[in-house]
Amino acid sequence: xxxxxxxxxxxATASHQIEGAWNVSGxxxxxxxxxxxxRPELIADGTNGDIACDSYxxxxxxxxxLVALGVHFYRFSLSWSRILPTGRIDxxxxxxxxxxxxxxxxxxxxxxxxxxxxxHWDLPQSLQDLGGWAxxxxxxxxYDYSDFCFKEFGGKIKSWITxxxxxxxxxxxxxxxxxxxxxxxxxxxxxxxxxxxxKAHAESYHLYNETYRPVQNGRIFISINSIWYEPSDPExxxxxxxxxxxxxxxxxxxxxxxxxxxxxxxxxxxxxIARQSEAEGLRKPRLEQFDxxxxxxxxxxxxxxxxxxxxxxxxxxxxxxxxxxxPSWLKDIGAVTxxxxxxxxxxxxxxxxxxxxxxxxxxxxxSYNDPPIYITENGFSDRGDLEDYGRIKYFNDYLSEIxxxxxxxxxxxxxxxxxxxxxxxxxxxxxxxxxxxxxxxITDPARPRTPKLSVQYYRELIDNHxxxxxx
Ligand code: BGC
Numbered sequence: 001x002x003x004x005x006x007x008x009x010x011x012a013t014a015s016h017q018i019e020g021a022w023n024v025s026g027x028x029x030x031x032x033x034x035x036x037x038x039r040p041e042l043i044a045d046g047t048n049g050d051i052a053c054d055s056y057x058x059x060x061x062x063x064x065x066l067v068a069l070g071v072h073f074y075r076f077s078l079s080w081s082r083i084l085p086t087g088r089i090d091x092x093x094x095x096x097x098x099x100x101x102x103x104x105x106x107x108x109x110x111x112x113x114x115x116x117x118x119x120h121w122d123l124p125q126s127l128q129d130l131g132g133w134a135x136x137x138x139x140x141x142x143y144d145y146s147d148f149c150f151k152e153f154g155g156k157i158k159s160w161i162t163x164x165x166x167x168x169x170x171x172x173x174x175x176x177x178x179x180x181x182x183x184x185x186x187x188x189x190x191x192x193x194x195x196x197x198x199k200a201h202a203e204s205y206h207l208y209n210e211t212y213r214p215v216q217n218g219r220i221f222i223s224i225n226s227i228w229y230e231p232s233d234p235e236x237x238x239x240x241x242x243x244x245x246x247x248x249x250x251x252x253x254x255x256x257x258x259x260x261x262x263x264x265x266x267x268x269x270x271x272x273i274a275r276q277s278e279a280e281g282l283r284k285p286r287l288e289q290f291d292x293x294x295x296x297x298x299x300x301x302x303x304x305x306x307x308x309x310x311x312x313x314x315x316x317x318x319x320x321x322x323x324x325x326x327p328s329w330l331k332d333i334g335a336v337t338x339x340x341x342x343x344x345x346x347x348x349x350x351x352x353x354x355x356x357x358x359x360x361x362x363x364x365x366x367s368y369n370d371p372p373i374y375i376t377e378n379g380f381s382d383r384g385d386l387e388d389y390g391r392i393k394y395f396n397d398y399l400s401e402i403x404x405x406x407x408x409x410x411x412x413x414x415x416x417x418x419x420x421x422x423x424x425x426x427x428x429x430x431x432x433x434x435x436x437x438x439x440x441x442i443t444d445p446a447r448p449r450t451p452k453l454s455v456q457y458y459r460e461l462i463d464n465h466x467x468x469x470x471x
Contacts (some may be wrong), residue, residue: 001403001407001466002465002466003403003406003465003466004406006414007413007414007415007416007465008072008073008113008414008415008416009071009072009073009415009416009417009418009458009461009462010071010072010073010074010075010113010115010415010416010417010418011066011069011071011074011075011417011418011419011420011421011437011458012074012075012076012115012376012377012417012418012419012420012421013055013062013074013075013076013077013420013421013422013424014076014077014117014120014121014122014164014424015076015077015078015079015082015120015122016030016032016049016052016079016120016121016122016425017049017052017053017420017424017425017426017427018052018053018055018062018421018422018424018425019049019052019053019054019055019056019079019082020049020050020051020052020053020054020055020056020057021051021054021056021057022048022049022050022051024056024095025093025095026082026085026093026094026095026096027079027081027082027085027093027095027096028081028085028086028087028124028125028126029081029124029125030079030080030081030122030123030124030125031121031122031123031124031125031128031132031173031180031181032048032049032121032122032180032427033048033049033050033125034125034128034180034181035180035181035182036048036049036050036180039182042177042182042428043428043429043430044428044429044430044432044433045429045430045431045432046430047425047430047431047442048425048430049425051442051447052424052425053422053423053424053425053440053447053449054447056099058447059099059102059103059106060106061449062421062422063103063106063107063110063112065421065422065437065438065449065451066107066110066112066421067110067112068451068455068459069421069437069455069458069459069462070458070459070462070463071112071458071462072112072113072415072462073112073113073114073115073159073415073417074107074112074113074114074115074421075115075116075117075161075376075377075417076103076114076115076116076117077116077117077118077119077120077122077164078100078116078117078118078149078153079096079122080118080119080122080123080124080145081122081123081124081125082095082096082099083096083097083100083145083148083149084096084124084145084148085124086124086126087123087124087126087127087141087145088141088144089144089145089147089148092148097152100153101153101156104153104156104157105156108156113158113159114156114157114158114159115159115160115161115376115417116149116153116157116159116160116161117160117161117162117163117164117223118142118145118146118149118160118161118162118163118204119142119162119163119164119169120164121164121168121169121173121179121180121427123181127141128181132174132181132183132193133169133170133173133174133192133193133196133197134174134183134185134189134192134193134196135196136195136196136199138196138197138200139196139199139200139203142200142203142204143200143203143204143207146162146203146204146207146208147207150207150208150211150212150216151212154212154216154218155216157216157218158216158217158218158219159218159219159220160208160218160219160220160221161220161221161222161223161306161376162200162201162204162205162220162221162222163197163200163201163222163223164223164308164376165223165224165225165308166194166197166198166201166222166224166253166254167224167225167226167250167251167253167254168225169193169197170189170190170191170193170194170197171190171329173193174189174190174192174193175187175188175189175190175193175328175329176190178428179427179428186325186326186327186328186329187286187325187326187327187328187329187331187332188286188327190329191273191286191287191288194253194254194287195288195290197254198254198257198258198290198298199294199297199298201222201258201298201301202258202294202297202298202301204220205220205301205302206297206301208220209301219303219304220302220303221302221303221304221305221306221374222254222258222301222302222306223306223307223308223376223377224251224254224255224305224306224307224308225307225308225309225310225377226247226250226251226307226308226309226360227250227310227311227312227313227349228247228251228309228311228312228313228353228356228357228359228360228363229243229246229247229250229312229313229314229315229337230243230312230313230314230315230341230356230359231243231314231315232314232315232316232338238318239315239316239317242315242317242318242334242335243315243335245268245272245333245334245335246315246333246335246337247363248266248268248269249266249268249269249272249329249332249333251360251364252265252266252269252367253265253266253269255305255364255367255368257290257295257298257299258298258299258300258301258302259302259305259367259368259369259371260299260367260368260369261299261369262295263290263295263296263298263299264289264290264295265287265289265290269287269332270285270287270289272332272333272334273285273286273287273332274287276327276331276332277327280327286327303372304371304372304373304374304414305364305368305371305372305373305374306373306374306375306376307360307361307364307373307374307375307376308375308376308377308378308419309357309360309375309377309378310349310350310377310378310379310380310419311342311349311350311351311352311353311356312341312342312351312353312355312356312357312359312360313337313338313339313341313349313351314337314338314339314340314341315335315336315337316336316337316338317335317336318334318335318336319334319335319336320334320336321333321335321336321337322336339351341353342356345380345381345382345390345394345433346381346382346383346432346433346434347381347426347429347433350380350381352380352394352397354394354397354398354400354401355401357378357398357401357402358401358402358404358405361373361402361405361409361411361413362405362409362411364411365409365410365411365412370411370412371412372412372414373411373412373413373414374413374414374415374416374417375402375413375415375416375417376417377417377418377419377420378395378398378416378417378418378419379391379394379395379418379419379420379435380394380395380435381426381433381434381435382433382434383432383433383434384423384434384439385452386439386450386452386453387452387453388452388453388454389453391452391454392453392454392457392470393470395418395454395457395458395461396457396467396468396470399416399461399467400467402416403467418437418458419435420435420436420437421436421437421438422436422437422438422439422440422449423435423436423438423439423440424436424440436452437451437452437454437455437458438450438451438452438455439451439452457470
């Protein structure tokens with residue numbers, strides 16, 4: 001079976017993971033530069049993003065790879081600290097403008113549509129010094145940064161993503177040490193972050209919608225990541241109910257305020273956290289509810305539902321997960337989770353469970369009034385095999401589930417983005433976990449890129465608009 005006519009395929013990257021040139025031509029330090037330089041022991045192989053894939057100097061090669069893949073669009077992100085080194089609009093770095101214009105022009109010449117993410121985790125350190133996403137003032141800074149990018153680049157860009165994976169930004173970086181700035185204010189900082197981030201997203205959306213859309217005619221949305229939770233025993237109604245709670249805490253945390261009619265955080269989140277906070281002797285819940293103004297202001301602020309999806313985990317029981325800190329998001333859920341499901345990858349958290357994706361997509365259709373969906377990331381890690389059959393099988397099995405839900409359940413999926421163009425700086429895993437279509441040799445200063453077998457697979461899929469024959 002063919003994908004629907006008009007269904008588009010792309011590939012994604014993110015600025016900090018590929019660009020390098022961390023202190024070149026006016027770029028300032030971001031939170032990942034700071035983390036990798038001051039706490040290198042947190043990175044699995046001790047690497048960092050100083051040079052990464054050197055895409056800053058090699059964007060012509062990058063575009064050639066995109067052409068070879070035959071993708072319709074390229075999803076990449078802008079480096080805030082390259083464009084506005086102070087984080088504010090009081091100083092614009094001309095080289096940042098030049099770099100992204102060069103990339104946008106090259107894409108246009110090759111008929112590849114840009115899908116541009118404003119924020120993919122590399123916050124200018126100067127703004128982090130003021131508290132980063134835990135500081136409500138970030139709403140203004142993000143507004144100014146968005147405004148600048150819409151004005152400067154918007155003539156060349158028809159599709160914008162405000163935030164990549166709000167859960168990772170808030171929970172992993174402010175509620176844990178998994179991502180920079182590694183604040184680990186579990187159960188507190190993570191919720192301060194979500195409050196600011198959702199408001200910042202909404203303000204950026206309204207700005208685009210009112211000021212830029214009428215002239216630039218583009219679309220703007222948010223990409224939400226989900227580890228999908230399923231009950232370890234689907235016949236056990238308690239576990240079924242707990243999995244729903246976990247999905248509300250994970251996906252619903254950011255999707256419910258934007259994509260439901262009632263808006264605001266999911267009810268079960270508000271209740272659980274209020275109950276726990278009271279038991280902790282707090283005067284106010286750690287998660288503050290939005291007031292009526294903000295509920296309205298945030299609702300409906302995304303033209304599509306952007307979904308990044310990789311994996312499914314299981315819920316095995318009620319109670320406090322043994323790895324949960326106190327207080328914490330995980331403890332607030334009140335369920336025990338396990339990653340022991342499906343086939344493995346090079347990443348501990350990434351289990352291969354294609355049917356989980358189908359279940360997530362069906363759940364999104366029901367929970368969020370049948371939204372138009374773009375899959376903005378999906379991919380598989382290994383150690384860098386050139387004959388990457390594991391990756392090919394992953395894409396094939398996940399995409400066939402996507403086809404099923406499009407055809408059988410009429411889930412409105414409009415496009416698919418594979419993660420990622422080339423092996424790149426995989427955050428705290430460094431270069432030890434590789435997700436790319438192209439192998440990148442990081443011991444060679446020229447950072448040569450070598451196509452893996454999956455390049456052929458994806459190319460054939462895109463050319464024929466259907467899954468290649470594969471077993
Ligand atoms: C992120 C990417 C990351 C990928 C694989 C997503 O969570 O957006 O930046 O490389 O997953 O871990």
